[in-house]
Amino acid sequence: MTQALPFQPSAPLAESLRREMNPALLLGALAGLLLVLIAASLLIGRRSGEAASLMTLFDTDPQTAWLILSEVRLPRTALTVLVGATLGLSGAVLQGLLRNPLAEPALLGASSSAALGAVIMFYFGISGTLAIALPLGGMAGTFLATALLFVLGGRAQDTLTLILAGVAINSLTAALTSLALNFAPNPYAALEIIFWILGSFADRSMEHVWLALPPTLIGWAFLLSAGRALDALTLGEDIAATLGFDIPAVKRRAIIGAAFAIGAAVSVTGVISFVGLVVPHLLRPLVGYRPGRLLAASMFGGAALMTAADIGVRMVDTGLELKVGVVTALIGAPFFLHLLMVLRRARA
Amino acid sequence: MTAIAQPRILDTRSLSVSLGGRSVLSDIDVRLTPGTLIGLIGPNGAGKTTLLRALAGLARPASGEVKLDNRDLTEWPRAALAKHIGYLPQDRAIHWPLSVRRIAGLGRLPHLDMWQRASADDERHIARALHQADVEHLAERPVTSLSGGEQARAAIARLLAGEPTVILADEPTAGLDPAHKLRVLELMRSLAAEGRIVVVVLHDLTLAARYCDRLLLMADGRLAADGAPGQVLTHAALAASFGLGAKITHEDGALVVLPWSWTDKPVPRL
Numbered sequence: 001m002t003q004a005l006p007f008q009p010s011a012p013l014a015e016s017l018r019r020e021m022n023p024a025l026l027l028g029a030l031a032g033l034l035l036v037l038i039a040a041s042l043l044i045g046r047r048s049g050e051a052a053s054l055m056t057l058f059d060t061d062p063q064t065a066w067l068i069l070s071e072v073r074l075p076r077t078a079l080t081v082l083v084g085a086t087l088g089l090s091g092a093v094l095q096g097l098l099r100n101p102l103a104e105p106a107l108l109g110a111s112s113s114a115a116l117g118a119v120i121m122f123y124f125g126i127s128g129t130l131a132i133a134l135p136l137g138g139m140a141g142t143f144l145a146t147a148l149l150f151v152l153g154g155r156a157q158d159t160l161t162l163i164l165a166g167v168a169i170n171s172l173t174a175a176l177t178s179l180a181l182n183f184a185p186n187p188y189a190a191l192e193i194i195f196w197i198l199g200s201f202a203d204r205s206m207e208h209v210w211l212a213l214p215p216t217l218i219g220w221a222f223l224l225s226a227g228r229a230l231d232a233l234t235l236g237e238d239i240a241a242t243l244g245f246d247i248p249a250v251k252r253r254a255i256i257g258a259a260f261a262i263g264a265a266v267s268v269t270g271v272i273s274f275v276g277l278v279v280p281h282l283l284r285p286l287v288g289y290r291p292g293r294l295l296a297a298s299m300f301g302g303a304a305l306m307t308a309a310d311i312g313v314r315m316v317d318t319g320l321e322l323k324v325g326v327v328t329a330l331i332g333a334p335f336f337l338h339l340l341m342v343l344r345r346a347r348a
Numbered sequence: 349m350t351a352i353a354q355p356r357i358l359d360t361r362s363l364s365v366s367l368g369g370r371s372v373l374s375d376i377d378v379r380l381t382p383g384t385l386i387g388l389i390g391p392n393g394a395g396k397t398t399l400l401r402a403l404a405g406l407a408r409p410a411s412g413e414v415k416l417d418n419r420d421l422t423e424w425p426r427a428a429l430a431k432h433i434g435y436l437p438q439d440r441a442i443h444w445p446l447s448v449r450r451i452a453g454l455g456r457l458p459h460l461d462m463w464q465r466a467s468a469d470d471e472r473h474i475a476r477a478l479h480q481a482d483v484e485h486l487a488e489r490p491v492t493s494l495s496g497g498e499q500a501r502a503a504i505a506r507l508l509a510g511e512p513t514v515i516l517a518d519e520p521t522a523g524l525d526p527a528h529k530l531r532v533l534e535l536m537r538s539l540a541a542e543g544r545i546v547v548v549v550l551h552d553l554t555l556a557a558r559y560c561d562r563l564l565l566m567a568d569g570r571l572a573a574d575g576a577p578g579q580v581l582t583h584a585a586l587a588a589s590f591g592l593g594a595k596i597t598h599e600d601g602a603l604v605v606l607p608w609s610w611t612d613k614p615v616p617r618l
Contacts, residue, residue, distance in 0.1 A: 099443035225462075232457055234444050235506065238437050242404050243510070244430025244458045289444040289490075 020288040023297075030300035034081070037307040041077040042069060046314050075206045080307040082209070082216050083201075083269050086261040088302020089295055091276025093223045096230035096291035097254050100162055101281060102339065105262050106273030108162070109145045109169030114266035115197050116173040116180075117141025122193065123180045135211055139263030145169050146255045199270035199325020201310050212264040219261025220299075222253045227292035234291060272325045274332020275302055275309075281339065354513050354543040355417050355432060357381055358403060363412035365398050372398045373569045376412070380547060385533075385540040387560030388549045389580075391590045394566040396549045397438065400516045403547065404435040416514065430458035434512025438519050440503045445490035448502045452477050452487075455509030474509050480535055481505035482528065496523045504532060508539075515539060515546040521555065533559040553594070557581055557603035565589055577603055587611060 021029075043054055045068075057065040087105060094103040094110075105111045121127040121137035152165035177197070184190035229250040232240035237247050265272075279301040280294055287293035306324075313322045358380040365373040373395045380386055380403075388396050401407040402414055405421040414421045416432065434455075442451060455477065456470045466474075478484045481504040486494060491502050500523045507515065520536065521529040533548070537559050540546040547564075550556040556563055557577040565573040565580050567589035573580045581603060586592045593609035 228457065228460075228462060231454060234442060234446060235451070235454060235503075236437070236439060236441060236443070238401070238404075238406055238439075239435060239506075241406060242430060242433055242435040243454070244427045246426060284444075288450065289446050290450065291444065 019285065021286045023287065023293060026283075026286055026297055027300060030297060030304060034300055034304045034307065037304055037311065038077055038081065041080065041307050041311050042073045044311055044314060045073075071205065075204050075209050076201045076310070077307065078206075078209045079201050079204050079212065079269060080310045081303045082212055083265040083272065084275060084303040084306025085299040086216055086219065086265045086302070087272065087275040087306065088279040088298035088300075089220060089223050090258045090262055091302070092280040092291070092294045092298035093226055093230065093254050094258065094276070095280055096233060096294070097226065097251065098162060099233060101284075101343070102163065102277070102336070104274065104277035104336075105142075105258065106271060107170075107277065107336070108149050108166040109173060110142045110149070110258055110262050111266050111271045111273060112170050112173040112177075113141035113145035114138035114263045115141070115271050116177050117263065118267040119177055119180050119193055119197070122196075123184075131207070131211060135215055135264045135267040137263075138265075138267030139215060139259050141173070142263040142266070143255065143259035145173070146258050150251055150255065195323070197270050197325075198323040199272040199328075200321065200323040201269055202321055204268065208268045212268045215260040215264035219257045219259070219264065222257025223261060224295055226250055226254050226257070227295050230291035230295075270323075270325055272306070272328050274328050274335065275306055277339075278332060278335055279305055354382060355545060357418070358414075358416050358514055358545050360402070360414050361412050363399075363402060363414060364410045365395075365402050365407050366410040367398065367407075371410075371569060373402065376571050378564065378571060378574065380545050382543045382545045383540060384561035385537040385559055386545075386547045387556040387563045387577075388547055388566065389551070389553065389556050389563055390566035390572070394589070395569040396566055397518055398569075399566065400435070400518050400547065400549060403514075404433050404516050405429060406435070427458065431510075432513045434507045434510050434515045434517075436503060436507045436515075436517040436520055438522065440496075440499055442491050442499065442502075445492040447488050448483050448491050448494070448505065449474060449478065449487040451491050451502050452481075452483075452505040452509045455506040458510055473511060474505075477505045477507075477509035480508050482531065497525055497528065500524055501528065501532075513544050515544055515548075517546075517548045519549050519551065521548075521550065521552070529555060553581060553586075553605035553607070554603070557605060581605055 045054065054065060054068065057068070090105050090110070091103070094105065094108065095101055097103075115138070117137035117140045118127075118134050121133040126133040127137070148169060149165050152161070152168070181190045181193060184193065229240065229245045229247070232243045232245050233247075241247050280298045283297045283301050284294055287297055309327055310324050313324045313327055316322055360376050360378050363373060363376040364371060376399060388399065390396050398407055402409060405414070416424065416429070421429065452474045453466060453470070456466060456473060459470065460466065478487055481501045483498065483501045483505050486498060486502070491499060494502065500520075504520060507517065515536070517536065520532050524532060529552070533555060536546050536548055548560070550560070560577060562575065563573070563577050563580040564571060565585060572589050573585055581596065583594065583596065586594050586605075591611050592607055593611060595606040595608050597604045597606070
């Protein structure tokens with residue numbers, strides 16, 4: 001009956017980061033941080049020192065400076081905010097809904113299936129003639145994967161079933177993506193797909209932003225509407241139902257919301273994993289572990305982390321472009337392992 | 349917030365429920381009224397929990413109906429029904445380390461609109477519920493750090509914070525120490541006396557006899573007996589339904605049922 005929980009502080013980290021904050025103060029702080037990061041993202045280019053040069057460029061050649069700002073930096077920054085907020089929010093919703101801190105869009109196959117949907121559109125050349133096909137393919141992929149996930153592991157709350165369901169969906173989408181690569185008309189097409197899946201915000205235009213924005217906003221609305229129900233679900237599905245929540249409807253709304261938002265995000269940026277895992281986990285103590293309050297905080301937190309990560313990959317001077325999706329996976333996977341071990345210790 | 353009208357009757361007509369193709373409840377006719385504490389007893393697997401879930405609107409009848417104030421539960425608007433029914437399941441698992449006060453606060457959700465914050469009135473009900481369940485001193489503790497019995501009391505606080513007019517509690521005393529068992533049952537009895545319909549599943553037959561004014565004895569998915577404790581807790585009924593030989597005595601005017609021996613007279617259902 002008593003279930004040990006995995007969120008007891010595992011190591012004596014900064015105690016203040018584990019204590020509940022005033023909600024308005026927390027959101028204000030996160031929004032402030034995000035604004036600073038947005039400003040930095042708009043000013044900082046691929047090589048360090050460009051921030052200063054963009055400022056001087058405004059004096060010498062304002063037209064070029066504006067062009068860089070509006071055509072290069074603005075779409076890139078807008079996408080980091082949209083995608084980061086989507087990942088943070090959908091991670092928080094999935095974790096609340098499944099009452100499992102390990103739920104995460106990429107781990108559960110929602111992101112890879114969106115990528116598959118987009119790859120199919122890409123592959124058959126549909127996206128070439130119809131730009132909207134890419135996000136539509138992504139949304140369809142996420143929708144199918146998330147629905148399948150709830151069928152496979154939604155009722156059972158144990159972590160194992162859930163992770164296994166995610167593994168199954170991820171393997172299936174990986175196999176189908178490999179199939180597409182296998183029959184790619186030429187190596188360059190295959191390479192293009194692979195690089196796109198890695199996840200990056202580089203070289204995106206405002207067209208991408210306008211393509212992703214409407215479905216993202218629709219998805220957010222669906223996901224945010226789950227807040228109260230997620231609070232009630234703290235007590236389990238039966239009690240939540242007697243508290244007046246239509247749980248199947250809540251699940252449907254979450255699946256639709258995740259499909260819209262993640263499908264749109266992945267179809268313009270590729271797969272970026274672990275942001276949806278890390279952000280809700282770090283912010284949860286600050287909202288007093290309330291699943292509903294976690295949603296808005298995770299949106300801001302996700303957007304801030306994503307923007308910071310993208311600034312980071314621009315500042316690191318590597319010969320080839322470092323994909324931000326690679327970086328989040330490099331940092332996120334060990335974090336996931338750590339979380340898994342903490343959880344096991346707590347259950348032992 | 350104005351108190352909602354007390355219900356007059358919760359009843360079932362030829363209620364049958366199947367789970368996974370197996371009939372779990374068959375042909376239950378029961379009329380539950382306010383004023384008295386109603387105990388639901390019976391051996392494991394007799395269908396007590398399923399009946400309670402059906403009364404809460406959680407288990408869908410295969411046939412028959414469940415009505416609150418002569419209106420089928422399925423016809424009640426979800427939000428209106430939620431204000432009436434307080435359901436306490438056996439499974440007290442709480443999935444995040446929220447404070448006890450916040451857990452109790454979740455009981456107020458039926459009274460809040462989508463984006464509405466808890467009002468001073470809600471806070472008052474939460475404070476009252478914490479007091480009634482004797483968890484005031486634990487209010488700011490994360491519920492997951494409490495002992496099993498304390499968690500069970502936090503769950504009761506959540507139940508009471510919602511001011512349900514119909515209380516359906518599945519083993520509310522499970523895991524509690526003896527003194528708290530008595531306190532919880534006294535509380536349930538007083539809630540019933542205030543005009544609520546209160547049904548509690550109990551395994552301790554002595555406690556059931558002492559605190560309940562009416563007992564429903566279930567066996568094999570059917571209602572085997574329905575009446576005052578003295579009428580229901582007979583040697584014959586206990587042998588037939590539980591396969592139990594008991595010593596039945598009186599103490600201070602109350603029935604004491606001491607489980608003493610078992611028989612395998614009735615074939616136990618698996």
